[in-house]
Amino acid sequence: MLEGLITEGKLDSYLDRVEREISSGTIDRRSFFKSAIAFLKSKISESQRVKMSELILKIIADEQDNNLKDILVSLLKKGENVIKLKPRRILEILHELSSSEKNLNVPLNLYIYRGKQYLINKETKKAIELFKFVNEMNRNTSILDYLKIIHLKLSNMYISEEKYEKAVEILNNFCKIEANDVTVNHQLSILATLYTKLSRLESINASWDRTLKLWHIRYKQTEDKRYLDKILAKHKYFVAKFVELQKWDIAKKELSKILELTPDDMIAKRAFVQI
């Protein structure tokens, strides 16, 4: 009945009616709250908003449910469309509604807040699961950034414990989420280079393929010379290593890549002719 007045656009009549029912003590609270939601979602004037705030204040004065009270008080803060709230309190309320939470469009910043809570409490796995879930729902650079940092941090921890395979596994897990992150791919290439036997140089070389591809893309997009320097450094390093192993053909292939990028490199030019 109350909502009917809103649907018909009789907003002032709705407010008068609610005021009368509150004064007479005949108001049905649930019905009022439901209608208040519809009312606040409608196009209302500032004076209507103020009036509604006064009515909500009256009805919550004796409200026993603290969660409900907090949500309603928060609604009264509404100025523009954004309300500043304590996330801890919202999470507590959501926790009580955990089974229904999926029906709610939980804002991204609240997920990030919860992810950070997990990290502070050293619940890294939970944080990763949460950020992965949010990323699947709404692929977002800041979420990916958090995921990247967590994975790199974990990987560094394993490196410091000399558990290189575990470090690689962690980074590969991140690559399943985002295959084209230049930092993580670079880190994987470095691990392959530093912790694989030189006798497996060809597979070490192959481990740089994706990193190289990403550097080329970055260089093309940004013209940042640092990427060109990195690309050249990769080829130079592997020329020298293949020469060490006397694998002349592969060394020459790497040399030709240097010459494609810097045709005037005298050392590469001479070596290309000589080896």
Place this chain on the structure above:
Amino acid sequence: MQRITFNPYDVLGLREHATVEEIKNARRELIKKSPHETHPEEARKINEAYQMLIDKVRRSEVDRFLNSKQGSLLEIQKHFLSDKVKKTLFEVEQIDFEKDFTILPKELDFEADFLLDLLNLYLDNKSTV
């Protein structure tokens, strides 16, 4: 035949087709910066490089060596495995691992509509209201 263990052009910072005048000037400038009294090792190497290039016979030996396979391999090991190359290749992006991970804001901005949806959900879940 002299034994060549380094590229004298590199030491003097010259192109391989540098003129005699350029070789002399390069030596003079470098010795000014690294005189014998304070930089004996560097000065010795500058002078050695100078002698290798100013003497026509020795210079032609240097040029032949640099254009040989052995010379190329020497240069590859020196230049392609230099600390600079390794640093460029293995230097990773600096990441601030503590980047706002340890700070939880006291308040966050919420859309009013989210709060209304939360209220709606709460009412649906709490039959006692």
